[in-house]
Amino acid sequence: MTAPERSAEDLRAAILSGDLAEADRLLPERVLAQRLSVSRSRLRGILDDLAREGLIFRRHGQGTFLKPPPAQAMGRLGVLARRVSPRHLMEVRLELEPAVAAHAAERGGAEDKALLLRLMEDTLRAPDLAGYERADDIFHYKIAEMACNPVFLTLFEEIRSLRQATDWTHARQSALGPDEIAENSIQHGTIANAICASAPAAARQAMRRHLEQVAASLMLRQG
Amino acid sequence: MTAPERSAEDLRAAILSGDLAEADRLLPERVLAQRLSVSRSRLRGILDDLAREGLIFRRHGQGTFLKPPPAQAMGRLGVLARRVSPRHLMEVRLELEPAVAAHAAERGGAEDKALLLRLMEDTLRAPDLAGYERADDIFHYKIAEMACNPVFLTLFEEIRSLRQATDWTHARQSALGPDEIAENSIQHGTIANAICASAPAAARQAMRRHLEQVAASLMLRQG
DNA sequence: AACTAGACCAATTTTGAATTGGTTTCCAGC
DNA sequence: GCTGGAAACCAATTCAAAATTGGTCTAGTT
Incomplete structure (x- = not known):
């Protein structure tokens, strides 16, 4: 070689x-x-x-x-990771990401919409769990990009990095089941379609429901 | 001396x-x-x-x-301040702060609620514009504290610091009129009452309307 | 008991060097 | 003349160490 x-x-x-x-x-x-x-x-x-x-x-x-890069200068968030619970994080995601999805539906360009659909299909074609999580990560990141608001994007990146940091301490207990992945993929499709149809309200609601299910899965898994 | x-x-x-x-x-x-x-x-x-x-x-x-402290380690946001428009900032505030107000209504303690009412009255008693802006700043900050979620608080602080940084470059064109201050104060009262009554939905709506007026004032003032 | 003085701890900022992607310049070779 | 490679240089970020600042503890003084 x-x-x-x-x-x-x-x-x-x-x-x-x-x-x-x-x-x-x-x-x-x-x-x-x-x-x-x-x-x-x-x-x-x-x-x-x-x-x-x-x-x-x-x-x-x-x-x-190979994945969306980590947030820059984790000065504050680094020390936050210790005292932040998954509940705190989920509360914020539940407010932030639906709003981001709505703005993405309003402002997303045609090219980005085509790419978003492709990324959504990638989550369906993921061969294993690691591949699915990577595709899922990229899908959500692309939506944050499409909102065309650097402040929203920065906040999203910080939450994302914070989540990964706390997942690290909380010992990586993801282990999604195949049925959960299937359900998530359906919701990804709903979200992507709403955004591509330039339907902000529908995108917001679809994202909220998606995150509510994710939250429910987490709660089940850890009480 | x-x-x-x-x-x-x-x-x-x-x-x-x-x-x-x-x-x-x-x-x-x-x-x-x-x-x-x-x-x-x-x-x-x-x-x-x-x-x-x-x-x-x-x-x-x-x-x-003497006022709520600036956000720590403005690593990313510091460079963001150049390319962020007031519109971008207002979009984010319009999503974040109503959510924060709702959570404050849910979780705020009795002591904090009493203090919040006192801070609201301070905005009424403010002698001059500078005094009013300081009281307004403290009022909103207290609400963010009452949400009892360090992630929400950190995000709020970053947005607040970013706003001040961009206001600096955009040459401080606030100059609120007395009628606008009066209207704002009424809305502050509505927000504070909703939070103290533990009414999340009402608090969220009141905060959204308040920010919508603030946004309208800004747009008027700069096209 | 209350206050002072001082040493020490912990979180943050600040500063400068090192790292890394982005850009320009120059040059050989066709 | 144009293309592609090589090197130098620019710009944004990270990293590490020193300086700053609030937080804590101990001992001593009145």
Whole structure:
């Protein structure tokens, strides 16, 4: 495998395989270029394509990621993670994300809507639990992007990072059942359709119901 | 005035006068103690009282303030302030604060409710515009505290700091008219009453209407 | 008992170096 | 002349260590 790979398809596959990443974060561009025996210019061209297709996520001083990147400067939230309960987080999500979905329905562009539908289908095609959770994560993140409001997006990212941080301490007790995944996927479809139909009220309600079910699952699982 | 003041009342007055503060932030306790010729212990005792009464605000590594303190570690939001429009901010407030008011109505304690009513009356008694804006600020902050959810409170503080940061760049065009202040005060009363009556839906609606008027005033003032 | 003085702890900010994506420049080779 | 690679440089972020500041404890003094 020391022989350099050349074709663009090979490069895309190598990047998306995850072998050149550490915890969903790709190696720095300079290292990656050397590792793949390509110039940085060409590598960046391919990364641009992947980012346009929504397959990778880049942020300036932070890196390139296979999932939406973590919130920046977790100064306050880092210490918050200790004293925040899943209940607190769910309360906020239950208010924030339906509002974000409504705004996404109002302002989302045609391109983004097409991409959102594709991402929704990705959650259906997910082969295993890890793949489903990744697709689900990207789906929700895309909705937050479509709201076209940097404040909403920043708040969403902070909540998302905080959730992952607390999930870490609370020992990762997700373990969704297949029936729950099926139900979630149906709701994802309802949400995506409402947004693509530019129906803010419907999108808001669909997202609220979705999160209410997620909350119910969590409560069941931990009293 | 080099003679030391001794009585507790004199000390309280000196602290609240603002002469020993810089931009709503009091001098460090050590300096303040020396300036007032008291021991730090006694000063802290008085500061404790003032904080309990809601007249000053303290935060560990940050300082002691005459108004609610700024959000901590404005990492992302600091750079956001440049590209965020008042419209973006208002959209978020319009979703967040009604939700916060609803939760405050659900969970607020009896003591906090009494204090909230007193703070509402303070907005009525405000002598000038600056005094009114300060009282208004404290009133809204108290509601966010009463929601008893550290995540909601943190988000609220970030939005509040972001608003002040953008107001700074956008050249402070507040200039509320007396009739607007009167209308706002009536709405504050409605909000406070709903919260004190433990009526979440009413509190949510009252806060939404209040913010809708604030938004309308802003739009009028800047197109 | 109340107050003072001082040392020490804990949370936050601040500062500067290091990291990383983004951009420009220059140059070889066709 | 144009394309693509290489290097330098720019800009945004992270990281780590020092400085700042409120919080706590102990001992001593009146």
